[in-house]
Amino acid sequence: MTRIAATSAPLHPLLSERWSPRGFDxxxxxxxxxxxxxxxxxxxxxxxxxxQPWRFVATRRGEPAFDRLAGTLRDTNARWAGSAxxxxxxxxxxxxxxxxxxxxxxYDTGQAVAHLVTQAQAEGLSAHQMxxxxxxxxxxxxxxxxxxxxxxxxxxxxxxxxxxxxxxAEREAAPRVRRPLEELVLPADxxxxxxxxx
Amino acid sequence: MTRIAATSAPLHPLLSERWSPRGFDxxxxxxxxxxxxxxxxxxxxxxxxxxQPWRFVATRRGEPAFDRLAGTLRDTNARWAGSAxxxxxxxxxxxxxxxxxxxxxxYDTGQAVAHLVTQAQAEGLSAHQMxxxxxxxxxxxxxxxxxxxxxxxxxxxxxxxxxxxxxxAEREAAPRVRRPLEELVLPADxxxxxxxxx
Numbered sequence: 001m002t003r004i005a006a007t008s009a010p011l012h013p014l015l016s017e018r019w020s021p022r023g024f025d026x027x028x029x030x031x032x033x034x035x036x037x038x039x040x041x042x043x044x045x046x047x048x049x050x051x052q053p054w055r056f057v058a059t060r061r062g063e064p065a066f067d068r069l070a071g072t073l074r075d076t077n078a079r080w081a082g083s084a085x086x087x088x089x090x091x092x093x094x095x096x097x098x099x100x101x102x103x104x105x106x107y108d109t110g111q112a113v114a115h116l117v118t119q120a121q122a123e124g125l126s127a128h129q130m131x132x133x134x135x136x137x138x139x140x141x142x143x144x145x146x147x148x149x150x151x152x153x154x155x156x157x158x159x160x161x162x163x164x165x166x167x168x169a170e171r172e173a174a175p176r177v178r179r180p181l182e183e184l185v186l187p188a189d190x191x192x193x194x195x196x197x198x
Numbered sequence: 199m200t201r202i203a204a205t206s207a208p209l210h211p212l213l214s215e216r217w218s219p220r221g222f223d224x225x226x227x228x229x230x231x232x233x234x235x236x237x238x239x240x241x242x243x244x245x246x247x248x249x250q251p252w253r254f255v256a257t258r259r260g261e262p263a264f265d266r267l268a269g270t271l272r273d274t275n276a277r278w279a280g281s282a283x284x285x286x287x288x289x290x291x292x293x294x295x296x297x298x299x300x301x302x303x304x305y306d307t308g309q310a311v312a313h314l315v316t317q318a319q320a321e322g323l324s325a326h327q328m329x330x331x332x333x334x335x336x337x338x339x340x341x342x343x344x345x346x347x348x349x350x351x352x353x354x355x356x357x358x359x360x361x362x363x364x365x366x367a368e369r370e371a372a373p374r375v376r377r378p379l380e381e382l383v384l385p386a387d388x389x390x391x392x393x394x395x396x
Contacts, residue, residue, distance in 0.1 A: 005238075005242040007235075007238040007241075007242065008234055008238060009231050009232075009234040009235035009238050010235065011235060011238055011239055011242070011317060011320075012212065012239075012316065012317060012320035014210065014212065014316070015239050015242065015313055015316060015317060015320075016242065018242075018244075019244075020244050033207050034207075036206055036207040036379070037205075037207035037208065037209060039379055039382065039383060040203075040205040040206060040207050040209055040379065041209055041210075041213050042382070043205070043376050043377070043379055043382055044203040044205065044209070044213065044214065044216075044374075044376060045312065046216075046217075046218050046315075046327060048329045050375070050376075052376060052377050052382070054382060055382055055383075055384055056382060056383050056384065057383070057384050057385075057386050058383055058386070059386055063386070065386035068386075091384070092305070104329060106304040106305040106308070107290070107304040107305065107307060107308040107349055107350075108308060109305060109308065110304070110305040110306060110307065110308025110309040110312070111308040111309065111311065111312040113309065114243065114308070114309040114312035114313060114316075115213055115312060115316075117244075118210065118212070118213060118312075118313075118316060119209060119210060119213060122209075122210035122213075129244060131246045131302060142384065142386065144384070151305055152305075176242075177248070178241050178242060178248075178250060179241070179250050181234070181237055181238065181241055184237065184240070184241055184250070184252060184253055184254060185237060185253075185254050185255070185256055186253055186254065186255050186289070186340065186342070187255075188255050188256070188257055188261070188263035188266075188340065
């Protein structure tokens with residue numbers, strides 16, 4: 001089964017083949033070098049004035065910290081995310097050391113996680129970001145400085161649907177949808193003509 | 199000259215070779231299909247509940263809208279960004295139709311732009327995001343709905359340093375730096391051991 005995005009122009013496969021599965025192989029282990037590569041991908045992301053506002057708590061299945069992080073997930077996520085090979089708590093520096101808001105903190109952290117997920121794709125893995133978790137509980141569990149805001153938990157692992165409950169398997173096979181390109185591109189004057197290759 | 203990130207684990211070249219130049223080839227033109235591919239890359243990015251909060255005003259050098267957008271850039275950016283082949287105004291839906299804050303708007307828009315920039319790399323192009331522009335002026339210039347917040351202007355084009363003023367050429371050649379990985383990864387308990395491949 002392919003889950004390739006339906007685009008009007010060819011995309012690099014790391015982007016067109018990326019999607020967010022719920023089925024992960026419970027026997028797959030993420031290696032140390034793979035975890036390091038994911039975090040290095042985030043590290044080299046761009047940010048406003050090179051402020052690098054992203055932080056991570058990285059856990060792998062089998063470690064106590066993985067179960068502690070999994071324990072903060074909303075039930076709808078907890079029922080599948082335990083099969084992932086790693087769960088990463090993502091934090092954004094939304095307040096700087098002087099106490100001022102860091103307005104680009106969330107934006108830049110989104111970029112860093114996109115780089116991390118792209119590297120996961122390059123490793124033959126899949127990632128699924130979850131906003132559905134108890135952020136206060138996660139911050140308390142790992143003793144997070146209040147300047148850093150919990151944003152998402154990222155599940156990373158090898159896609160594997162064999163063990164999924166029927167309702168999740170059905171969602172897994174549903175078509176991938178997005179707004180048409182025309183809704184994302186606001187008119188300039190004169191309007192930009194989007195040329196299609198297909 | 200290479201500008202490859204110094205990482206402790208091998209990254210995919212689309213990530214390790216990405217950086218944000220100031221030198222762009224003033225003779226290079228972005229094709230319509232290339233512009234469409236950049237926007238498609240953003241379009242297929244993941245987002246909270248598939249809310250897709252990103253919007254773009256896309257302009258290419260030679261179009262009146264390019265000059266109007268360039269006119270909102272801070273002087274330090276305006277002196278080089280006019281050589282880019284395209285300038286894209288990026289907007290995030292930070293308030294939904296019901297008037298409620300869309301908390302993931304900035305985060306998800308960061309991801310979408312990271313995908314756009316990755317596709318630019320795949321096209322053999324470079325991108326440089328700028329927060330230094332007059333956001334109110336850009337919103338007014340293009341009649342942006344106030345639910346959408348201007349975030350960055352992205353310059354996209356072909357890297358070319360021959361015409362850069364000496365001070366910018368010097369910045370262009372400066373080493374790329376990031377915090378060490380250990381500062382980005384907060385301790386879990388027991389601490390995660392980051393295995394190095396080098």
